[in-house]
Amino acid sequence: MVRTVITFGTFDVFHVGHLRIIERAASYGDRLVVGVSADALNRVKKNREPVFTEGERLAIVGALKAVDEVFVEESLELKRHYIEKYSADVLVMGDDWAGRFDELTDICEVVYLPRTPAISTTALIEKISNG
Ligand code: C2G
Numbered sequence: 001m002v003r004t005v006i007t008f009g010t011f012d013v014f015h016v017g018h019l020r021i022i023e024r025a026a027s028y029g030d031r032l033v034v035g036v037s038a039d040a041l042n043r044v045k046k047n048r049e050p051v052f053t054e055g056e057r058l059a060i061v062g063a064l065k066a067v068d069e070v071f072v073e074e075s076l077e078l079k080r081h082y083i084e085k086y087s088a089d090v091l092v093m094g095d096d097w098a099g100r101f102d103e104l105t106d107i108c109e110v111v112y113l114p115r116t117p118a119i120s121t122t123a124l125i126e127k128i129s130n131g
Helices: 016-026 039-046 054-062 076-085 102-106 121-130
Strands: 004-009 031-037 069-073 090-094 109-113
Touching: 004 016, 004 076, 016 031, 016 090, 016 109, 031 039, 031 054, 054 069, 069 076, 076 102, 102 109
Parallel strands: 004 031, 004 090, 031 069, 090 109
Antiparallel strands: none
16 A cells, blocks of 8 residues: 655745755655645735745656655645545645644544754745845
């Protein structure tokens, strides 16, 4: 039996914290599916335009060795639907979301992994714009 892992994120201005969570997520199974937030979802969630478009973010995440399949995550409320659609056995999320998806434990395992310290898209945008 193939064990499928699913994870979600915006993955804007792709950095090593993103890479590490994707690689750790992949280690929980045989196949990793990643939901990449739509531009519209990102506007609602973070109140800003992503630096890279959803097409670009999908291409970057989809090219990673650890990733088998990518799709556009249209809404935060559709996790159950995506887990069923991709037959995921495990949902992996960063611990900034700890506890938020526990209601899904009736259909899959839910794992929260610690974030990589001291790096974020927001900090990178600030660093780049301040020169
Ligand atoms: N991450 C991490 N370490 C960092 C930064 C991010 O481990 N230093 C993880 C986050 O915890 C998340 C993933 O990388 O699991 C993607 O991060 P974001 O792009 O910030 O994702 P977010 O906007 O939180 O989207 O449905 C849930 C959302 O789509 C998650």
